Amino acid sequence: MTSLFAKFNGTASALGALVEAGGRNPFGVVIEKPLSSTVGLIEGRETLLFGTNNYLGLSQSARAIKAAQDAVAHYGVGTTGSRIANGTQSLHRKLETQIAAYFKRRDAMVFSTGYQANLGMISTLVGKDDYLILDADSHASIYDGSRLSPAQVIRFRHNDADDLHKRLKRLDGTPGAKLVVVEGIYSMTGNVAPIAEMAQVKRETGSYLLVDEAHSFGVMGERGLGVAEAAGVEADVDFVVGTFSKSLGTVGGYCVSDHPELEFVRLNCRPYMFTASLPPEVIAATMAALQDMEAHPELRTQLMDNAARLHAGFHRIGLNASRQVSPVIAVTLEEMGQAIVMWNRLLELGVYVNLSVPPATPDHRPLLRCSVMATHTPAQIDQAIDIFRQAGLDAGVLNASVA
């Protein structure tokens, strides 16, 4: 009999090699307890958190915690069903109104996760004769949305507006609408989309543009609306998709748009219709976190200052870190052996970051992916740089005479 699980043999041996080489499973790290937004207890040790995407530190917002407690007391803990089938609660519409108003858009759709927001919007917007044009380095949720859609899917070279233009021109004369999908900040590398150039291509070719601002919301732009706001091209973006699980510190996803047809998307969108809606306490906490974000624009300044400090520190000690400064800073290593040793040493010395391994990385090299927070203190950033230096030396990534 063929084993159902034979297909996992490759995963099992790869994971076994990772654990054997480093002593622990990098995908099974347990944060026993967060002590603050920036410090967690891991393996009984106080560990600096540099891998939680909690950019503004709002997972520990006092206002959001209180709002969640009050909501549970008033509304209970769950919605027990889908909004289409089992009813929308007033809080869902309040959150949609609030997020749409924050973006100055006509309406919003709220999803149970950011993953589902991309899955739902991308799979629903394009039909059989339409084309989806994706950045090659798109997040898994975008690729999965494309697989769920009946449209023809074409990739263009990462962050390359000329390549996007070329591929759209190839489709000249073909029937069907074209939907271009890009991300604001790419989650693995921290690369920022050249959104003004992308918007220009969109205008020239008569395409639609969807921007996933998951990692750029709360981070870029004067009001934290993301890369489109920062570049002044919001009007060219037909659909903004994002998540509450990064800057706002909770969970859930959304799409905002000025297209009135969003109302009909709701009734055709399977990842929206056939899943339970967000529970009251999450909605209340998200609304409170959004108020926090709006009331404290200085969090974004602190975040970018911290990102610049970590970025400069990495370059100073000789690490191959991301070119651009953004709250996602990836250190690229040449081979897996070094990456495993260095990641384990970082954790032992008190810094938690994400180990990203091919094929989840863009160019077959492993990454140590860091996410910076507004709430990190300069001393915590400097301590992390010192620990990276030590771990880099221990792993043979850095040379003592240089670092």
Added chain:
Amino acid sequence: MSDTIESVSALIIEKLLANPKVPRDIDGNCKIMEDLAFDSLAVMNFVMEVEDTLDVSVPLDKLADIRTINDLAACIVDLKNKG
């Protein structure tokens, strides 16, 4: 249209052989993932190179049916003839 399955297949093989990790004895019947040990990302990135050389776009859903180099060549010829 001057592109044939044979000519496109030969071009694909030539491109593949530019990668030193690819076995030297490949032919049009080689399975791209199994015989060349390409993962899904490597296949998509390689197809992008072929697309640029031949000025054609291969939709990702078509890739699901492609196993061999000749399958890819046939798909590209078909797309070019439609274009």
